[in-house]
Amino acid sequence: DAGITQSPRHKVTETGTPVTLRCHQTENHRYMYWYRQDPGHGLRLIHYSYGVKDTDKGEVSDGYSVSRSKTEDFLLTLESATSSQTSVYFCAISEAGTTIHNEQFFGPGTRLTVL
Amino acid sequence: GIQVEQSPPDLILQEGANSTLRCNFSDSVNNLQWFHQNPWGQLINLFYIPSGTKQNGRLSATTVATERYSLLYISSSQTTDSGVYFCAVVLSRGSTLGRLYFGRGTQLTVWP
Secondary structure: OOOEEEEOOEEEEOOOOOEEEEEEEOOOOOEEEEEEEOOOOOEEEEEEEEEOOEEEEOOOOOOEEEEEEEOOEEEEEEOOOOHHHOEEEEEEEEOOOOOOOOOOEEOOOEEEEEO | OOOEEEEOOEEEEEOOOOEEEEEEEOOOEEEEEEEEEOOOOOEEEEEEOOOEEEEEOOEEEEEEHHHOEEEEEEOOOOHHHOEEEEEEEEEOOOOOOOOOEEOOOEEEEEEO
8 A cells, every 4th residue: 555644634624714634645656636525525635745745736725735754645635614615625646747757645634614 | 727527417316227327528637537426425535537448347437538528337246335425627728736626426326
């Protein structure tokens, strides 16, 4: 199994509060991704990183920011949580981007509830 | 963006039956993965299969990239096969550095 952990695994918070989710990998992979999964949907990309301090937006990035100060850690921050951000959040890693060896592996997920 | 369509959306089987899940995609891809999401929510990699055929035990997958589809075969199904099966692709052009586009999944239920 790929060495990916996410913390916390479950969180309940209130509307308007800041929330930070952490993804930690032990594989030394360059690429890291944050996805969200909602009922009736597959996963959708929030943000991704292609190296330390190199990040970019995905298709559902509004209301989220990310940071990557070390290869092994990718943080997702909800500056002011809203009920629409209640979801399951998955972190993924891959060795490469669009070239070969870019199979993605997923962490266990974080279930976030915003009341 | 690319459309990824999976069929059927739901599938109910008796233990021991065989099944075929289909994934159609609307654009050229250079990566295709199949995942199994178990009842505990964990995403398990089944196949990394941009083209060709692969087999792993009772599961096999075939991707025909030129015709833009992939098939996942499950033989002699077991109750532990229950869950949601996702197909996900990476566009071969203008891609956001390997981002996966997911289908909506096939919900498989296997009864004993």
